[in-house]
Amino acid sequence: MFKIIKNSEKSDGRIGELETNHGKFNTPVFMPPGTRAAVKAMGPEDLEDIGIEILLVNALHLYLQPSESVISGIGGIHKFMAWQKPVLSDSGGFQAWSFGKKEGKKLSVIADEGIKFYSPLDGSSHFITPEKSIEIQYKLGADIIMAFDECSPDTNDREYAEKSMVRTHRWAVRSLKKHQELSKKREDKGKTPPLIFGIIQGGIFKDLREESAKFITSLPFDGFALGGETIGYNIPRTLEILAWIKNYLPKDSPRYTMGLGASLYDIIEVVKRGVDMFDCVAPARLARHGSLYNGKIRLEKGGVAIESEFPDKILKINNSCFRNDPLPIDEECDCSTCRNFSRAYLRHLYASKESLYLKLATIHNLRFVRRLIEALRENA
Numbered sequence: 001m002f003k004i005i006k007n008s009e010k011s012d013g014r015i016g017e018l019e020t021n022h023g024k025f026n027t028p029v030f031m032p033p034g035t036r037a038a039v040k041a042m043g044p045e046d047l048e049d050i051g052i053e054i055l056l057v058n059a060l061h062l063y064l065q066p067s068e069s070v071i072s073g074i075g076g077i078h079k080f081m082a083w084q085k086p087v088l089s090d091s092g093g094f095q096a097w098s099f100g101k102k103e104g105k106k107l108s109v110i111a112d113e114g115i116k117f118y119s120p121l122d123g124s125s126h127f128i129t130p131e132k133s134i135e136i137q138y139k140l141g142a143d144i145i146m147a148f149d150e151c152s153p154d155t156n157d158r159e160y161a162e163k164s165m166v167r168t169h170r171w172a173v174r175s176l177k178k179h180q181e182l183s184k185k186r187e188d189k190g191k192t193p194p195l196i197f198g199i200i201q202g203g204i205f206k207d208l209r210e211e212s213a214k215f216i217t218s219l220p221f222d223g224f225a226l227g228g229e230t231i232g233y234n235i236p237r238t239l240e241i242l243a244w245i246k247n248y249l250p251k252d253s254p255r256y257t258m259g260l261g262a263s264l265y266d267i268i269e270v271v272k273r274g275v276d277m278f279d280c281v282a283p284a285r286l287a288r289h290g291s292l293y294n295g296k297i298r299l300e301k302g303g304v305a306i307e308s309e310f311p312d313k314i315l316k317i318n319n320s321c322f323r324n325d326p327l328p329i330d331e332e333c334d335c336s337t338c339r340n341f342s343r344a345y346l347r348h349l350y351a352s353k354e355s356l357y358l359k360l361a362t363i364h365n366l367r368f369v370r371r372l373i374e375a376l377r378e379n380a
């Protein structure tokens, strides 16, 4: 299913393509999170124009609302969202754990059988097991599904991190078993089952990460993801963990870092280290809060660089200096926002809280990331 087209001569990066039930996509790839079956303010045609090739949805959020049965009744996640390209569903292990983290909420209870959690919508209690998560993801009809895992927080001591990793390993085996059972049923009906990825945990401990990488990659998953609270959120540590497990990852399988931080350089750094897929809430979130990417994307000998007159390559649209500015957000950007609208107009929309601002700003930031990926592919 996964084909490597080129291995970079400058780094561990590679370009490839992954075939799914809804066509193939090119890697490295950025998957915008459409957690509740929508990328905020974006319609499917906007995402296609930007060049988005695959979306991420979340099994647990959709189980709570509107429910996997409603979605399968309409004809599956693609029909539901009117999106005909690939969709990856996250298993919900991270959410089941994180729902309880908000102040004043009841904490989730993690046991060997599964996770008991309380809905952030109405406080109702739910119990999710690896088998249940896989069933939900099958009902949604995603093209790539994820094994159910326990997210390892950075605050775990070694003893707990190990216990949690062992549990994630058992859950990986159970997820895979359920997948094989459902996949057989689907094949009997003449349909192709989804791909399934395993998730490597082990917290911030080198030996545990190595052990987890060794164990998870010994199972017949179609791809391998790197999970845990620290991944993407703490980029120096993420890169360190990638280096620890590098030699355990099969070269011919896709690799996915789950959740990347706000900096565009984080993307460049993980791609350089051979990551093929990543998701990141930052581009859309920053856009909504008035932070718009700006900079010339330059191909360099060692890779790709971004040159911008603004700190962190971010133009703060609310700044009064843009009040009369006739320029687009970014003169080099080919997105529909930059082709048609001035900074002055966007600043006005932002200041007057017009909902059109959300759409125009999100289009630009997503397209900027997409252009960065295109440059990384070109210069691999």
Ligand SMILES: [Zn+2]
Residues within 6 Å of the ligand: 329, 330, 333, 334, 335, 336, 337, 338, 339, 363, 364, 365, 367
């Ligand atoms: Zn633009």
